[in-house]
Amino acid sequence: MCATCGCGHDDVRVSTLGHDDEHAGGHVHPHEHQHPHDHPHEAAETLVLEERVFAKNDALAEHNRAYLTAQQITTLNLMSSPGSGKTSLLERTIADLRTTLEIGVIEGDQETLLDAERIRSAGARAVQINTGAGCHLDADMLYRGLETLNPSSGSLVFVENVGNLVCPALFDLGEARKVVVISVTEGDDKPLKYPHMFAAADLVIVNKTDLLPYVDFDLDRCTSAARSLNPGMQTIALSVRSGDNIDAWYGWLRATMKERVRERM
Ligand SMILES: Nc1nc2c(ncn2[C@@H]2O[C@H](COP(=O)(O)OP(=O)(O)O)[C@@H](O)[C@H]2O)c(=O)[nH]1
Numbered sequence: 724m725c726a727t728c729g730c731g732h733d734d735v736r737v738s739t740l741g742h743d744d745e746h747a748g749g750h751v752h753p754h755e756h757q758h759p760h761d762h763p764h765e766a767a768e769t770l771v772l773e774e775r776v777f778a779k780n781d782a783l784a785e786h787n788r789a790y791l792t793a794q795q796i797t798t799l800n801l802m803s804s805p806g807s808g809k810t811s812l813l814e815r816t817i818a819d820l821r822t823t824l825e826i827g828v829i830e831g832d833q834e835t836l837l838d839a840e841r842i843r844s845a846g847a848r849a850v851q852i853n854t855g856a857g858c859h860l861d862a863d864m865l866y867r868g869l870e871t872l873n874p875s876s877g878s879l880v881f882v883e884n885v886g887n888l889v890c891p892a893l894f895d896l897g898e899a900r901k902v903v904v905i906s907v908t909e910g911d912d913k914p915l916k917y918p919h920m921f922a923a924a925d926l927v928i929v930n931k932t933d934l935l936p937y938v939d940f941d942l943d944r945c946t947s948a949a950r951s952l953n954p955g956m957q958t959i960a961l962s963v964r965s966g967d968n969i970d971a972w973y974g975w976l977r978a979t980m981k982e983r984v985r986e987r988m
C-alpha cells in the first residue's frame with residue numbers, strides 16, 4: 724500500500740514480450756533493498772512513512788540513474804491521463820525510427836499485456852509491468868523492468884507510466900527526462916488543475932491536434948498555463964494520427980540523446 728496516495732503495490736507483475744534471448748543475462752547489478760511499501764501503516768505515522776517512502780524511492784532512482792548513465796542509455800518517462808495517446812505515440816515513433824535507433828519500452832498499466840503487445844507489433848522489445856491496484860511506477864519497478872528488458876548501451880528506453888496525472892509526478896524513476904502528454908480532448912485547464920505534473924515536466928506534448936476544429940481547446944492558453952508553472956519546459960503540439968509536426972518530436976528526441984552524451988562528459 725502506498726502511503727502517499729493509498730494505492731496498493733502488493734501484486735506487481737513483470738512480463739516480457741518480444742524479448743530477444745541474446746539480450747538475456749544482465750548488465751544490471753542486483754541491489755539489496757526492501758520494497759518501499761513494506762512498512763506498517765499506523766495513521767499517526769503517515770507523515771514519517773511518506774518521507775521514508777520518498778527517501779527510499781529517491782535512493783533507488785539514483786541507483787537507476789547511475790546505471791543508465793554508465794550504460795549511456797537515454798530513458799524517457801511518459802506520463803499522462805489514460806487515453807491521451809502515449810502508446811500511439813510510441814507505436815509511430817518505433818515505426819519511424821527503429822531502423823536508426825535501438826528502442827525498448829517498459830509499459831506500466833494496472834492490468835493486461837495489451838500495450839506491450841502493441842509495442843511488440845510495432846517492432847520493439849517491451850516489458851509490461853502490471854501494478855495491480857498501484858497508480859504509478861516507482862524506481863524499484865523501473866529497476867525490475869530494466870533487469871528484464873536489459874537494454875543495450877547507447878539505446879533509447881521509453882517508460883510508459885500508468886495513466887494518471889497525479890501520483891507518477893511524485894516518484895523519480897532515475898529517468899533522463901519527464902515527458903507529459905495531454906490531448907486536446909481533455910480540456911486546456913489541465914496544467915492548472917495538475918500543477919505538480921506540469922512543474923516536473925521537461926517536455927509537454929499536446930496530442931490530437933487533428934481534432935482541434937471539433938473541440939473547445941485553446942492551445943495558447945494551455946501552453947502558457949504550463950509555462951507559468953515551469954518556465955524552462957518545452958512544448959510540442961502534434962498529431963500522432965496525421966503525423967502533423969511529429970518531426971518536432973523526433974528532433975527533440977535526437978537533441979536529448981546528444982545532450983545526454985554531453986552530460987556524461
Ligand atoms: N484523433 C486522434 N486520435 C488519437 C491520436 N493519438 C491517439 N489517438 C487515439 O486515442 C486513443 C487512446 O490512445 P492510446 O495510445 O491507447 O493512449 P494511452 O492510454 O495514453 O496509451 C486511441 O483510440 C488512439 O487511436 C491522434 O493524434 N488523433
Ligand SMILES: [Mg+2]
Binds near residue numbers: 883
Ligand atoms: Mg497506453
